[in-house]
Amino acid sequence: MIDLAIIGGGPAGLSAGLYATRGGIKNVVLFEKGLPGGAIASSSEIENYPGVEEVKSGMEFMDTWNRQCFRFGLTHQMEEILNVSKKDDSFVLKTYNKEIEAKNVIVCTGSIPKRAGIKGEDKFYGRGVSNCATCDGFFYKDKEVAVIGGGDTALEEALYLTNIASKVYLIHRRDDFRAAPSTVEKVKNNKKIELILSVTIEEIFGDQSGVNGIKYKDKNDNISTLNVPGIFVFVGMSVNHDILKNDNGSFICEVNKKGEVKVDLKMKTSLKGLYACGDIREDASRQVICAAGDGATASIEVINSSH
Ligand SMILES: Cc1cc2nc3c(=O)[nH]c(=O)nc-3n(C[C@H](O)[C@H](O)[C@H](O)COP(=O)(O)OP(=O)(O)OC[C@H]3O[C@@H](n4cnc5c(N)ncnc54)[C@H](O)[C@@H]3O)c2cc1C
Known part of the structure; x- marks a missing residue:
């Protein structure tokens, strides 16, 4: 034994x-x-x-x-x-x-970490796509980043990233969050966070050096592009x-x-x-x-x- x-x-x-x-x-x-x-x-x-x-x-x-x-x-x-x-x-x-x-x-x-299944997510994992703000946030010091997700982790990590990045876009497929009300309040009151709600992510795009940005579609099927070098995916x-x-x-x-x-x-x-x-x-x-x-x-x- x-x-x-x-x-x-x-x-x-x-x-x-x-x-x-x-x-x-x-x-x-x-x-x-x-x-x-x-x-x-x-x-x-x-x-x-x-x-x-x-x-x-x-x-x-x-x-x-x-x-x-x-x-x-x-x-x-x-x-x-x-x-x-x-x-x-x-x-x-x-x-x-x-x-x-x-x-x-x-x-x-x-x-x-669960993958969100977005086109380009696997391709750019470790080259601009991350599941860990504590691990990789520092690489985006004074740069703009996007966070994908609407749960407690996504919101907490978005708040964490505001200490490092110049701006954090929080992208979520619904118009409300499944997170603690106090955390939602903090996110909404944080001037460095911009909410992009009720959208579907179409693609994470980039080149050989890494991620260049994200494309998403709104409720009316209008496609928008966000140019960011770092994307943090928190979907569980x-x-x-x-x-x-x-x-x-x-x-x-x-x-x-x-x-x-x-x-x-x-x-x-x-x-x-x-x-x-x-x-x-x-x-x-x-x-x-x-x-x-x-x-x-x-x-x-x-x-x-x-x-
Ligand atoms: C890309 C990436 C970057 C990261 N960067 C950082 C960083 O900069 N700083 C930091 O502190 N942390 C970082 N982390 C987080 C860190 O790696 C984890 O927190 C840490 O490794 C957790 O350690 P663990 O021993 O609990 O589990 P793990 O490291 O996940 O180890 C679990 C092990 O168990 C084995 N295993 C699983 N199931 C079985 C089974 N049934 N039988 C036998 N073996 C099994 C697996 O093969 C694996 O080796 C990063 C993680 C990732 C993925």
């Missing part, structure tokens, strides 16, 4: 592995379906991780994590975990061809929580309305011995440093509860 199974090898999982093995837990296995590194490995640049002054590609940045986090005995199995279930005092992890028992499990499978997140589902579709631990796993300040879920860290958990800040902090917190708790 494994003492600690960590599922997902992004910043949360790697940090959990480092802390658990260095803290004396003997048999710690990191299950990662691909190469360890996580979502940030697909980013062209990261420049907001304290202590790493040099701007690096996500892949290069995670390279040192991979070397350091496996130094104290953490092992990696390249496996996709299909399901986690409780069995007496332990857990059973299912893969395509085997079952693995573990005393404790830390789930760090992350989440994926898909939390990678399927492995925590029972056969009947219910979850083995508590999740919130968005499907994010509920945890306490020690990253403990409602099920004893099961922890959730990083982008999969409720109220995650969806940043590398926060995911890494969660991983460390969970492993420290696993160590403390083993005494």
Whole structure:
């Protein structure tokens, strides 16, 4: 039986592995379906991780994590975990061809931003199209940007971007927002935000250097063009929580309305011995440093509860 199974090898999982093995837990296995590194490995640049002054590609940045986090005995199995279930005092992890028992499990499978399905969105993703204002907002300092979406995240990110960009166009297909009234009020009162409502986006366009703008259609089928170098799409997140589902579709631990796993300040879920860290958990800040902090917190708790 494994003492600690960590599922997902992004910043949360790697940090959990480092802390658990260095803290004396003997048999710690990191299950990662691909190469360890996580979502940030697909980013062209990261420049907001304290202590790493040099701007690096996500892949290069995670390279040192991979070397350091496996130094104290953490092992990696390249496996996709299909399901986690409780069995007496332990857990059973299912893969395509085997079952693995573990005393404790830390789930760090992350989440994926939903795409809006707009023409040009995929083509320019990472070259002007982004799903993260905290990550990429700074690239548009004193420039105009567009935000697509009408929920809480879209509005909060639009407000965040007003601290950096010269102007933020908030584009939404309806004429009202599905967000907290106080946030809607703040958006409406912010002089840097211009609302473009009840429109359908036709296309994100650009050239080899990146995005040049967006075309949208109003209710009367009139097409307009907005020239902006940055477009932030916030149409929801898909939390990678399927492995925590029972056969009947219910979850083995508590999740919130968005499907994010509920945890306490020690990253403990409602099920004893099961922890959730990083982008999969409720109220995650969806940043590398926060995911890494969660991983460390969970492993420290696993160590403390083993005494
Ligand atoms: C393009 C881009 C740019 C970003 N830029 C920044 C930035 O500049 N600064 C910043 O701080 N953050 C940035 N982020 C956000 C940051 O990457 C995430 O917040 C962080 O990676 C979350 O870490 P995590 O460990 O929770 O999950 P992830 O990094 O998403 O890792 C989850 C891992 O779990 C694995 N996995 C999933 N399901 C299974 C399964 N069933 N079995 C086995 N393995 C599984 C996945 O393969 C993945 O490797 C960026 C994200 C993206 C996509």
